[in-house]
Amino acid sequence: MRRLLLIDDDxxxxxxxxxxxxxxxxxxxxxxxxxxxxxxxxxxxxxxxILDVMLPEMDGFALCRTIRHESDVPIVMLTARGDVMDRVIGLELGADDYLPKPFEPRELLARLQTVWRRSGDRGTAAAPVPAADGRVLRFDGLVIDLDRRQVLRGELPVELTGTEFELLVLLAREPQKVFHRDEILERLRGQAAEDLFTRAVDILVSRLRKKLEPLDCIKTLRGVGYAFAGGRP
Structure with a gap:
């Protein structure tokens, strides 16, 4: 049985x-x-x-930041107005998805199921990557284990959210291919992208780059999109 935590003052x-x-x-x-x-x-x-944005003591954004510093539990934000900036800020702070209020429980369940599919099992200790495996992507200084959903930068594990991992895999499967922002958002969310939310892709890429530093394997083609530029070992 899955356990969910709702933090909402309603x-x-x-x-x-x-x-x-x-x-x-x-x-x-x-x-x-x-x-x-x-x-x-x-x-x-x-x-x-599941976090509401409007909360006593601290707002949902500050709460999301606090949780993300302590845990990689999947987070879905509830935004009362469905405001674009609320959604963008939530993603920037580490939320995995967002849902405007009022919402249908079935849609919340569908969002959670999508996040779980992207995230796989979390919170398990890092295991060594096998020496040879068709489900492992290898580059200079970077190893991506698709089955374990594990990323190693050198010898160190990199903690990624489910969405960050899926973005990295999407780009790394086809090195040098340029992915447009709308295409990335559509592939990650499984639905047509809205222009208003393509900034979310820039935020995800920025977060991913910081976690992969000092590697510089995600290139920006200004006005176009992103491409993976990691070299093969």
Whole structure:
């Protein structure tokens, strides 16, 4: 059974949402304040955290930043206005997806299932990459294990969110191919991209580059898109 953590100060939201998720073998626990939510998160393992943007004590963005510093649990942000900047900021801080309020529980479930498919199993210790495997992409200073969803920069594991990993794999599977922003967003989200949200791709690339430093294997073609430029060993 998957365990979900909802942090939302709307006390009327948790009960019907929990009842809905039970039908799909998911247990939902709820907290109405960030401090209570963080305590639950630190006390037990969760498969996803669902955060409202408008919260007491600290807003959802600050809470997302705090969680991301401590955990790589998948995060879905709830934005009351569906504001584009809310969504972009949430992605920039490490959220895996966003959903405007009001929302249908089935859509939230679908978003979570998509995040889980992208993320694979998280929180497991890094295992050595096998010496020879068709499911391993190898470049100078970088190894990408597709089955373990593990990335090594030199000998060091790189902690990526599910979306960051999928972006890296997308680019690395076809080195030197230029991917347009809309194409990247469509491939990652599995649906047609909206021009308003293509900035999210720039944010994801920026985060990924920082985690891969000092490697410089993602190139920008100004006004066009991105390409992977890692050399083969």
């Amino acid at each position: 006390e009327q939201l948790a009960a019907p949402l929990a009842a809905f998720f039970r039908r799909f073998d998911c247990e939902l626990q709820a907290a109405t304040t960030p401090s209570a939510g963080l305590a639950l998160l630190r006390a037990g393992r969760f498969d996803a955290a």
